[in-house]
Amino acid sequence: MVLRAPSDLVEDQVARPQPAAGQVLVRITHSGVCGTDYKIFNGSIPVPYPLIPGHEMAGEVVDVGRVPTSPGAGVGRVPTSTEATRVGPAADFSPGDRVVIDPETYCGSCFHCRIGQTNLCPNGTLIGRDVNGGFAEYLMVPASQVFRLPDSIDDRTAPMIQVLTTCLHAQRQVDTFPGDTVVVLGLGVTGQLHVQLAKARGARVIGITRSAEKRAMAEKLGADLTIAGGDAAIQKVREATEGRGADLTIETTGVMKQLADSIHMTRFGGKVLLFGIYTVKEGPLPFYDIYFKEISLISARVAKAEDYPASIALVDRGQVRLEPLVSDVMPLGELKAAIGLLGSDSGQRMKIILDHS
Ligand SMILES: [Zn+2]
Numbered sequence: 001m002v003l004r005a006p007s008d009l010v011e012d013q014v015a016r017p018q019p020a021a022g023q024v025l026v027r028i029t030h031s032g033v034c035g036t037d038y039k040i041f042n043g044s045i046p047v048p049y050p051l052i053p054g055h056e057m058a059g060e061v062v063d064v065g066r067v068p069t070s071p072g073a074g075v076g077r078v079p080t081s082t083e084a085t086r087v088g089p090a091a092d093f094s095p096g097d098r099v100v101i102d103p104e105t106y107c108g109s110c111f112h113c114r115i116g117q118t119n120l121c122p123n124g125t126l127i128g129r130d131v132n133g134g135f136a137e138y139l140m141v142p143a144s145q146v147f148r149l150p151d152s153i154d155d156r157t158a159p160m161i162q163v164l165t166t167c168l169h170a171q172r173q174v175d176t177f178p179g180d181t182v183v184v185l186g187l188g189v190t191g192q193l194h195v196q197l198a199k200a201r202g203a204r205v206i207g208i209t210r211s212a213e214k215r216a217m218a219e220k221l222g223a224d225l226t227i228a229g230g231d232a233a234i235q236k237v238r239e240a241t242e243g244r245g246a247d248l249t250i251e252t253t254g255v256m257k258q259l260a261d262s263i264h265m266t267r268f269g270g271k272v273l274l275f276g277i278y279t280v281k282e283g284p285l286p287f288y289d290i291y292f293k294e295i296s297l298i299s300a301r302v303a304k305a306e307d308y309p310a311s312i313a314l315v316d317r318g319q320v321r322l323e324p325l326v327s328d329v330m331p332l333g334e335l336k337a338a339i340g341l342l343g344s345d346s347g348q349r350m351k352i353i354l355d356h357s
Pocket residue numbers: 033034035036055056
């Protein structure tokens with residue numbers, strides 16, 4: 001599926017890529033559609049055209065790029081840095097391996113990569129935004145971006161591993177202790193994942209949303225208490241915490257008013273995790289409360305390679321469930337309709353998965 005210009009999405013044929021050394025060719029079986037795709041489609045996120053979007057994807061390895069054997073190759077030869085870091089892992093994959101793809105690439109040599117902040121690499125790209133992505137039959141990616149899936153995780157839910165990694169990376173930025181009260185504000189796909197992650201960390205979890213269906217889902221997935229969204233929610237959180245407020249509030253909506261509410265429902269000395277993406281440049285926040293309550297505001301951006309094996313293990317062990325979050329499965333050819341569904345607000349819609357078969 002090729003985006004030729006904003007809102008101009010067509011089905012097209014492109015040549016099947018040949019994997020170069022260190023690259024893996026993956027036949028995409030399923031992909032996830034999210035708000036980023038919606039913004040790429042309508043042009044509010046600018047991209048190079050023509051572009052194949054898609055950054056939440058899983059599939060099967062069909063070909064692995066081999067290191068060319070040159071006369072100089074052999075024992076004692078010092079590998080070039082490219083081979084050492086990028087070619088090595090390709091050998092670990094074989095055709096037939098089921099994998100999930102990390103769409104966030106990084107250079108490995110800049111200041112941020114060298115201090116372990118690969119998610120902040122200024123030379124990085126997002127596959128499906130800056131380069132061609134997964135709404136296609138095949139995708140060639142560096143082996144460093146590919147992670148093997150256990151049999152316990154099915155193809156249909158596997159694209160959501162990428163979404164889970166962003167939630168896990170965010171929760172890694174904050175300490176919580178067993179018994180802490182964690183409020184999750186907004187119970188869409190990422191909110192439901194944060195509920196499960198916080199439960200896995202031993203927290204007592206309160207979920208907040210206006211949608212009764214999403215509150216019921218959060219309770220099924222482990223939330224100890226859910227509260228209807230709105231102005232009364234702040235008071236209800238305080239009542240549920242002996243008047244104190246939450247130890248940690250995770251704001252997942254990206255709406256400034258909800259961020260302000262998050263500050264009000266967090267206890268003195270507590271933390272607010274800004275998970276929602278605030279696209280506004282400025283807005284009103286209760287700054288005096290931030291000071292007076294000594295609130296820590298913590299941000300997080302995308303994920304790192306370390307979050308993939310950890311997320312896969314959490315799903316494999318059943319500590320995080322993805323299947324209940326799939327609300328629609330559609331064929332890849334209906335991508336435009338799927339994006340249209342995202343634009344139309346529906347209280348019950350969760351994750352839309354595309355089936356590429
Ligand atoms: Zn996404």
